[in-house]
Amino acid sequence: VSSYPLDEYELQQELIDIFQAEQTELEELLNDLSAEVEEAQAEAALASSTADSEDLNALKKQLGLTEVSGQGVVIQLQDKEGVSRKDINVDINQIINASDLRDVVNILREFTYEAITINGQRIVYSSPISSAGNNVLVNNFQISPPFEIEIITTIPESVMQQLTAEETLSSLSGRVQTSEIIFKFKKEEFLSAPAYIGGYRTNFLTAPNE
Numbered sequence: 001v002s003s004y005p006l007d008e009y010e011l012q013q014e015l016i017d018i019f020q021a022e023q024t025e026l027e028e029l030l031n032d033l034s035a036e037v038e039e040a041q042a043e044a045a046l047a048s049s050t051a052d053s054e055d056l057n058a059l060k061k062q063l064g065l066t067e068v069s070g071q072g073v074v075i076q077l078q079d080k081e082g083v084s085r086k087d088i089n090v091d092i093n094q095i096i097n098a099s100d101l102r103d104v105v106n107i108l109r110e111f112t113y114e115a116i117t118i119n120g121q122r123i124v125y126s127s128p129i130s131s132a133g134n135n136v137l138v139n140n141f142q143i144s145p146p147f148e149i150e151i152i153t154t155i156p157e158s159v160m161q162q163l164t165a166e167e168t169l170s171s172l173s174g175r176v177q178t179s180e181i182i183f184k185f186k187k188e189e190f191l192s193a194p195a196y197i198g199g200y201r202t203n204f205l206t207a208p209n210e
Helices: 004-046 050-062 098-108 156-164 170-178
Strands: 068-078 115-118 129-132 135-138 141-143 147-152 182-193
Touching: 004 050, 068 098, 068 156, 098 115, 098 129, 098 135, 098 147, 098 156, 098 170, 115 182, 147 182, 156 182, 170 182
Parallel strands: none
Antiparallel strands: 068 147, 068 182, 115 147, 129 135, 135 141
16 A cells, blocks of 8 residues: 555644744743843833834834835735635645735745735735645735735836846746736835734634645
8 A cells, every 4th residue: 555645744743843843932032022022112111212212113123013104015916717726626736825825924024024915914924824624824914816916115127127027926927827816016106014013912713734
C-alpha cells in the first residue's frame, strides 16, 4: 500500500508547524511593542512632553493602531465568473484561496510601506489569513470576493514592477489563463487604511487541501 497520502499529510503538518512558529515569533515581537506602548503611555501621563508624544505616536503607527493615508497600489483578485464557492466540488484553481492572499501579502511586505489592507481589514504582523472550507478569513473575520488588497507606499512603481515580473506569483498569474480568475492591479494617488482594531492573539484555521 502506497504511503504517499501519509507522507503528504506529514509534510503539510510540518509546513503548518513552521508557519505557526514564525507567527509565534512575530506575535512575541508585537507583545514587546505593546509593552513599549503601555510604558510610553504611562510616561506621557506623568509628563506629556512633545518627545513622549512623538514616541507614542510612532509606536502606535508601527503597531498599525493609527489610520494611514497616501498613494499606493490596489490589487484585485476575483474568482472565475460563474463559479460558486458553495459548491463543494468547485475547482479550487477557479477561486481565490487564502494561500493566494498570503502569497500577495508576503510579496508586498518586501517593500517599505505604511499599511496593507485586505477588503478593509488592516494587516499587522500577526494577522491570520486563513480558510474554513472555501471561505476566507482575515483577522478571523470572513471576507468575500472580489478581494482588494491595498498597499500604501511611497514607491508604488516598484511594487507594480515586481507584480508584473513573470517569476513573481507565477502560479497565480498562470491561473489567469488556465482557470480564468482575475488578477489585476493599478496605482492610486490616494488610499486610506483604517487602524487595526483586533487583538494580538493569533488563531489558525487551515483547510487540509491548502
